[in-house]
Amino acid sequence: MAVTEVDVSKRANTLLIGVQGEVDAQVFRFDISSWIEEYGSGGSASIDLQRPGEKTSYTHGLSIVDGFAVWTVSNVDNAIAGQGFAQLVYTKPGDTKKAKTAEYVTVTERALDEQRGDVPDPYESYLDEARAIYSETAAAAIEAALHDAAAAEAQRAAEAAAADAEKSAQEAQNVFQIAGDTSFSMDPVTRKVTMHITES
Numbered sequence: 372m373a374v375t376e377v378d379v380s381k382r383a384n385t386l387l388i389g390v391q392g393e394v395d396a397q398v399f400r401f402d403i404s405s406w407i408e409e410y411g412s413g414g415s416a417s418i419d420l421q422r423p424g425e426k427t428s429y430t431h432g433l434s435i436v437d438g439f440a441v442w443t444v445s446n447v448d449n450a451i452a453g454q455g456f457a458q459l460v461y462t463k464p465g466d467t468k469k470a471k472t473a474e475y476v477t478v479t480e481r482a483l484d485e486q487r488g489d490v491p492d493p494y495e496s497y498l499d500e501a502r503a504i505y506s507e508t509a510a511a512a513i514e515a516a517l518h519d520a521a522a523a524e525a526q527r528a529a530e531a532a533a534a535d536a537e538k539s540a541q542e543a544q545n546v547f548q549i550a551g552d553t554s555f556s557m558d559p560v561t562r563k564v565t566m567h568i569t570e571s
Contacts (some may be wrong), residue, residue, distance in 0.1 A: 372395065373397050374398045375397070377402065380405050387478050389444055390450060390479070392443070392450070392482050395445070402438065403416060403435070404439075411463060412464070414462050415432065416434075416459065416460065416461050418433055419457050422448070422450065422455045422479075423453030424453060440531075451479065452479050452480060455476075457477050458474050539568035
């Protein structure tokens with residue numbers, strides 16, 4: 372995996388994004404620390420891509436790690452050989468203000484085995500990403516629900532144990548009223564039973 376660092380404060384240049392059909396072989400780390408300092412942390416980063424020969428662009432959301440926006444080039448991004456374009460965008464947290472680079476020229480090298488078959492649709496990759504995010508969210512929700520259920524069951528068990536303990540404590544008082552003024556007591560150590568008669 373080749374990793375390239377790009378300083379967004381410098382003039383836009385050419386990004387060599389690899390050979391057609393490569394998967395996660397090229398990673399670009401864009402230094403956006405100056406933007407974060409100016410606009411504030413907690414914002415979002417994305418990259419707009421226009422593949423060679425296409426008139427429309429699409430967008431990738433990027434992760435931000437230690438002041439770098441990280442783009443891992445997919446086989447959708449490099450599906451078409453030639454020169455395309457890319458532009459990095461940082462959106463201020465909780466606002467619509469954005470910082471943008473000038474357009475980068477992207478270069479994808481031709482691969483013989485990629486000249487047959489259909490070109491991957493970037494919007495299908497959107498759906499795949501959305502499905503993955505949904506799956507992660509759903510899994511987190513299920514895990515939280517199971518955790519809550521386990522906590523509730525543990526609380527019920529604790530309450531039942533407390534009730535049993537209280538019942539046992541009452542039984543352990545070792546004084547049993549049977550009728551009128553007659554009762555019995557039991558020594559908790561020797562377990563000797565003594566009958567008590569109270570004169571009225």
